[in-house]
Amino acid sequence: xxxxxxxxxxxxxxxxxxxxxxxxxxxxxxxxxxxxxxxxxxxxxxxxxxxxxxxxxxxxxxxxxxxxxxxxxxxxxxxxxxxxxxxxxxxxxxxxxxxxxxxxxxxxxxxxxxxxxxxxxxxxxxxxxxxxxxxxxxxxxxxxxxxxxxxxxxxxxxxxxxxxxxxxxxxxxxxxxxxxxxxxxxxxxxxxxxxxxxxxxxxxxxxxxxxxxxxxxxxxxxxxxxxxxxxxxxxxxxxxxxxxxxxxxxxxxxxxxxxxxxxxxxxxxxxxxxxxxxxxxxxxxxxxxxxxxxxxxxxxxxxxxxxxxxxxxxxxxxxxxxxxxxxxxxxxxxxxxxxxxxxxxxxxxxxxxxxxxxxxxxxxxxxxxxxxxxxxxxxxxxxxxx
Numbered sequence: 001x002x003x004x005x006x007x008x009x010x011x012x013x014x015x016x017x018x019x020x021x022x023x024x025x026x027x028x029x030x031x032x033x034x035x036x037x038x039x040x041x042x043x044x045x046x047x048x049x050x051x052x053x054x055x056x057x058x059x060x061x062x063x064x065x066x067x068x069x070x071x072x073x074x075x076x077x078x079x080x081x082x083x084x085x086x087x088x089x090x091x092x093x094x095x096x097x098x099x100x101x102x103x104x105x106x107x108x109x110x111x112x113x114x115x116x117x118x119x120x121x122x123x124x125x126x127x128x129x130x131x132x133x134x135x136x137x138x139x140x141x142x143x144x145x146x147x148x149x150x151x152x153x154x155x156x157x158x159x160x161x162x163x164x165x166x167x168x169x170x171x172x173x174x175x176x177x178x179x180x181x182x183x184x185x186x187x188x189x190x191x192x193x194x195x196x197x198x199x200x201x202x203x204x205x206x207x208x209x210x211x212x213x214x215x216x217x218x219x220x221x222x223x224x225x226x227x228x229x230x231x232x233x234x235x236x237x238x239x240x241x242x243x244x245x246x247x248x249x250x251x252x253x254x255x256x257x258x259x260x261x262x263x264x265x266x267x268x269x270x271x272x273x274x275x276x277x278x279x280x281x282x283x284x285x286x287x288x289x290x291x292x293x294x295x296x297x298x299x300x301x302x303x304x305x306x307x308x309x310x311x312x313x314x315x316x317x318x319x320x321x322x323x324x325x326x327x328x329x330x331x332x333x334x335x336x337x338x339x340x341x342x343x344x345x346x347x348x349x350x351x352x353x354x355x356x357x358x359x360x361x362x363x364x365x366x367x368x369x370x371x372x373x374x375x376x377x378x379x380x381x382x383x384x385x386x
Contacts, residue, residue: 062348063090063128065113065153067120067144068135069099072158076320077133078107080340086348090128093120120144124151131347133185134158137230138237142167149178154351156344158185160241161364163232165372168365175361183347183357184364186245190342192334193314193325194249200305200312200327202252207308209251209288214243215302216318217277217295225296226274234274236371240294242318244370246303247282247290255282255290255370257385260377266297280374 064087066073081089091113092103100114113128123129132148133156134141142162148155155175161184162168175182188194201209216239224230231237248254263277270276277295284290293300301316310328317323320339325332343359350357370386377384 061085062087062130062351064088064131064133064156064344065091065093065115065123065129066133066135067093067148069094069096069103070135073135076340077135077344078103080338080344081107083338083341084345084348086345086352087131090130091115091123091126093117093123093132121147121151123148123153130154130351131156133344137224137227138232139163139230142171145171145182146174149174149180149182152178152180154181154183154347156183156185156347157361157364159364159367160232160237160371161361161368163237163368165365165369168361168368172361172365181347181351181357182361183350184359184361185343186359186363187320187339187343188242188245188318189249189359190337190346191323191339192337193323193332194246194303194317196325196332196334197246197250197303197305197312197314198252200307201250204307206310206312206328208286209305209307211288211306212247212250212282212290213292213302213304213306214246214290214317215293215300216240216242217293217298217300219297219299221296226270228273231274233371233375234271234276234278235294235296236275236278236374238296239318240278240292241367241371243290243292243294243303244282244367244374246317247284247292248366250303250305251284251288251290253284253286253288254366255284255386257283257383258370258373258377259383260374261381262378263295271296275378278374278378280377282370 064081066077066089069092078089081087089107089109092109093115094100095117103109104111104114113126115123123132130153132153134144134148135158136144138160141157145155145157157171162171171182199205217235218239225238258280260278260280262275263279265271265276267276276297279293282290282292301318303317304313305311312325312327314323314325321336325334347357373384373386
């Protein structure tokens, strides 16, 4: 097996071996710890990973209930739960009765595992459901995460974790009080190209990182994402958060200050409550900088890291599939994976093994803290320390 990179060579890892590797290595971590201990492709061996996952698969799958059946649940999470080894879709929570029959038929969900927002708390009495995945508008994340934890369930909460740091603190405290795991839906921590970017930066494979460029935007949005009360902000909260995450996990460091400038609103009526676009810069220790952009009126999808002796780039960097990467030494030869399946399987394995999740609430809290600093910098025109 070629040793030049963790994911070099197409078809080297099966999806089952890959999630076993992630579980064993603990990729991610609150401070993105564990990457330096990976070494080459031989630790742990493929055989060890295969044996580990065989043992895990012999155990019972954990049941997940999706709270909110919007586009992400319907298009990504639901289908991914048909491709998981350690968890399955056991229940749904929806305020739209017309959706129930389709989901029940498609996923063989018992009638007793269907909930609405009024009877949600009775999920505590359902042994079929081990994990609640909160997929609601941002401002509702804290309430339903806390209620799920109080019901005795482990929780995955979609990003951003919440709209305020105070809400994040309440969520983390509720998890500790309940003795349950709380994870944030950071799927890219389980995606090979982005893991290669973590290795590139944190292991200084071409010297120390000097500069990051991160851009993520889309041309158009609608619904609750334009409502500040529900979204907490505009594209920064929705797609710009990927840039914040990317700068953190590529450098392995935390920003110390930010500056920001809101873009011109080309459609003031549509964007009357939230920004249409935003450019910001993050300062890291040692003079490292990250220049970032996000938008609801321009498509862009880039992560580039400049190091002392070379560079690495993902373009596109953040989509559900089709990520492409290269370095100054050549193309990243990474195989595509089902990001959401790996993410949810890893959380189920963490519960079974009683180990931390590599994408915990503390990681989500730090992102919300940075997002709030960026908004303050945008509004004041001042440099804001994080």
